[in-house]
Amino acid sequence: MKWRFVQVQEGSIVLILERFIICAHKRMIILILLMLISVTKPILADEDTGNKVINILVLHTYHQGMSSNDTLNRQIEEAMDGYMTDHVQLHVEYLDDIRFDIKNYNEAYLAYLKAKYNHKSIDGVLSINQGAGSFIESNYEVFFDNIPIVYIGLGAEAYAAIPSNEITGIQLEIPLASLMLSAKKLNPNLKKINIFTKPDMISDDKLMELKTFGESHNLLYQVFSKRHGRQYANQLVNMKQDEAAILLSGLDDISGEVYGLDELFESIHLSGNGSVYTIYDMYVGKGATGAITIEQNQYILRSVEMLMEQINGGDADLSTNQKLKSIEIYDYHKIKALNLAHANLSENARFINRPTVLEMIQSHPLEFIILALVIMMVILIYALTNLLLRLKAEKDRKLARKDLQASYMELEATHQQLLASESEVTRKYMELQEKEEELRKSRERYRLAAKGSEFGIWDYDFETRKMYFSNQAKDIFGLSADQNSFISSEIFNCLPDDEAIKLYEKIKKHLSVEDNNVIEYETVIELQKGKMEWISVRGKAQYDAEGNPVRLAGSLTNITKEKEAEIKIKKLAFTDELTNLPNKTYYNQVIGEKSLRDDNKLAIYFIDIDNFKTINDYHGHKMGDQVLKKVASMIRKEVDERYEVVRYGGDEFIVLLERFVDVEEVERQAQKLLKIFQNKFVIDDSVFSVTLSLGIAITLSNHVDFDMLLKQADLALHEAKSKGKNQYHLYTSSLMNKMEQQLWFEQELEIATLNHQFKLYYQPKYDLKEETIVGYEALIRWMHPEKGIIPPNDFIPLSEENGLIIVIGKWVINEAITQLNQWHLMGHTRLTVSINLSAKQFVDVKLIETIQEAMIGKIIRPEHVELEITETTALQDLGYATNILKDLRNQGYKISLDDFGTGYSSLNYLSVLPIDILKIDKAFVSDSTNSKSKQQVIKTIIQLAHVNAMEVVAEGVETYEEMELLRNERCDMIQGYFISRPLPPIEAIELMHKSFEIIQW
Secondary structure, rough: OOEEEEEOOHHHHHHHHHHHHHHHHHHHHHHHHHHHHHOOOOOOOOOOOOOOOEEEEEEEEOOOOHHHHEEEHHHHHHHHOOOOOOOEEEEEEEOOOOOOOOOOHHHHHHHHHHHOOOOOOOOEEEHHHHHHHHHHOOOOOOHHHHOOOEEEEEEHHHHOOOOOEEEEEEEEEHHHHHHHHHHHHHOOHHHHHHHHHHHOOOOOOHHHHHHHHHHOOOEEEEEOOOOOOOHHHHHOOOOOOEEEEEEEEOEHHHHHHEOOEEEEEEEHHHHOOOEEEEEOOOHHHOEOOOOEEHHHHHHHEEEEHHHHHOOOOOOOOOOEOOOOEEEEEEEEHHHHHOOOHHHHHHHHOOOEOOOHHHHHHHHOOOHHHHHHHHHHHHHHHHHHHHHHHHHHHHHHHHHHHHHHHHHHHHHHHHHHHHHHHHHHHHHHHHHHHHHHHHHHHHHHHHHHHOOOOEEEEEEEEEOOOOEEOOOOHOOOOOOOOOOOEOOHHHHHHOHHHHHHHHHHHHHHHHHHHOOOOOOOEEEEEEEEEEEEEEEEEEEEEEEOOOOOOEEEEEEEOOOOOHHHHHHHHHHHHHHHOOOOEEEEEEEHHHHHOHHHHHHHEEEEEEEEEEOOOHHHHHHHHHHHHHHHHHHHHHHHOOOOEEEEEEEOOOEEEEEEEEOOOOHHHHHHHHHHHOOOOOOOOOOOEEEEEEEEEEEEEEEEOOOHHHHHHHHHHHHHHHHHHHOOOEEEEOOOEEEEEEEEHHHHHHHHHHHHHHOOOEEEEEEEEEOOOEEEEEEEEEEEEEEEOOOEEEOOHHOHHHHHHHHHHHHHHHHHHHHHHHHHHHHHHHHOOOEEOOOOHHHHHHOOOOHHHHHHHHHHOOOOHHEEEEEEEHHHHOOHHHHHHHHHHHHHHHOEEEEEEEEEOOOOOHHOOOOOOOOOEEOOOOOHHHHHHOOOOHHHHHHHHHHHHOOOEEEEEEEOOHHHHHHHHHHHHOEEEEEOOOOOEEEOHHHHHHHHOOOOOOOOO
């Protein structure tokens, strides 16, 4: 089957149309020019005029490059493969109805079609979506009369307006009620659905159906169809939890800005926080939560069948449109991320991104093994605990019986001692009367000393159980000056309950061990309502000859001023002056000494503001401080009193959480912290968009190593940063393993650099015209003494990070040039060598000096050395790259652009950068014999290169057929395993000495 797919560049059409609209008085000139073009260079010229060519026009409503249009083109092409037609040409045109209103340039576009297809009749038309249908309807008699037309993507209302019996199609119903019902099933708490569409996509009947459905399901809805694209795009990304959206079409803005479905769903996929539904299944998994639609492959296949039936004169029913059964498809990953109830959906619902049990086990084998081990350990611990408890109970019972017998014997001995002591008590009573007089005199002296002292004096008599307070002590305690003695309960009642218990326990301990030290205790008392005073209590006990306490006396001091000064000093030491949060000193000295209760768990959030340096650089440090204060305030307000928030330093914060329920609670709080920064905020007329990255570490142990926990959270934060920022990551042991592996690589890489463990392999470049090897590409290998050969992809990125790439790259340049020089001395004077330059090596100020030093004393010339860079490297700083490459090229070195087509390929860059050789990436070469699209890409790249006087090298050639395809397209050279794998220097040059004959395997 022979047929061609012809596409017209969108830019040329848009230019003509824009000028036609802006300069209406020049319309006649443009029409004449179009007619001249059609006469002198017919686009539809047949390649074989001897056969009948069937020309099919595919007319798209939207612009070229839109992914849905590309998908439709591919499906139409596949559908055409089912017909045994000798010559079919597909001609694809794009109205671009989103950016240009078709009503305003209908006449210009019609003139364009007439001029372009003047020499060929159109045998059939596939009309895509409503804009194309409206254009055909407006110009039917002028251009489309008697041409079979099949409409794709129209609803019943659009078909009703089409009068011709030459027009048919498959009716595309917009199942708004079904979409709303699915959204309600997935989110039973759903209260409102927002519908975003172009103004003419929803009829009055549909609106009435929406109203009925909303009332019956207690569901609000709102249709957004005005030209407020920017506002609507923001609404789609930022939705409330009880809202959902239905997106039916691209959106435009009164400013002229256009938001296509691709762009909208990409934004939703990257940043959206709600569920969005559509009628296009290709966006499910790319931002859309679900879709209800006709299965597009069947839709397109049936549409092509209908058109070919009409073209071939079949009896297709042209008076009516047909309907196909719709399907429901949902993104399982999106549903789980939004915590939606997918179990409520119908049995016929399809899911993508749904992991199987085997996949879950394969993706988390370590977690499953750990779970099994934990269960076994719990069972074992439970059994051992029961055994130990039984043994302990038996031992306690025996000890209790032994203690009881000993107590009986001790009681009997005590009774005998009491009888013997009765006479001794009588004697001592007389002695006490004598000492009582002495005590009275001592108290008088004590009273006189206390009256002249600035401290309060207190004295407790164990015999009378009364407490004496000096006047100063009464003032300090706020007691009545008229009362001379007090009972202990009156004094303890002046203290807070917990402070009274602590003081009592301290006195009790002092008396029980006959402590010679002085009692020292600081406490607070409330003298007036709301006014607390700090009191220092000192005291010491006096014992009789038998060791029994008879008195307990000491002093009282009001230390409120000293305490307030101490608290102020601590606050200054432990508080961040900018945010008024606890600081790093507080974390290290206070939190690090905390001990958790037995039932406690602890989670630590390590938070960093993304790209804060950019804020400081652009707005200044003063404004940066204001942003830090705002962020600190928002974090503190978001969390409850269980959380402790610390500014750890710079733009880093720590949040600690105790007594949480489970890990899910910890993650929910992390999600909330990220969510509060989704909206921008304003400080002094400056708008800021701030995002956070969070690392989370959790411990369930009572003994917390805060340094290790913070290190784990820091590793998790680094992982969140490396995965794109604006997210959180939970610490796992794999992060520690990853860090240890990276440290090992860094250490080993430094050793390899010092011990010359690197070696260059050489892959030949084969000239397709001369059929001989004309050069080699130098490829580095790490010959590790234990790991063996390590490929460059495993160590080059790391060497870029730690700066060793400069040293390694310099060695590669010297080694490759030296090896090439040896080959030239052997007589292979035509050979060249290609050397890859990394991104960091390319911006090294000593790069040119390094190359020049390597060439000293060599017989080879600069044109024998090719320097390869990638598109990404060149475009990091296009101006700098252009200057460096021009300098190298002026010295005679050849410049090669590697991996062309995988990055930012553009004619602009090819015209600016001084390139000699263009290398086609192996992604386009692989399996190219079975892919027409890849063949077209290869053909285009080769033509572009040759037009710009560049040679072309194709990488990754692995089959004879691929080589012949490239030869037929006039590719200059090839590389790949079909010619040879990379070889050591000796084997590489031996390949030159062998008879090198290409055969078809």
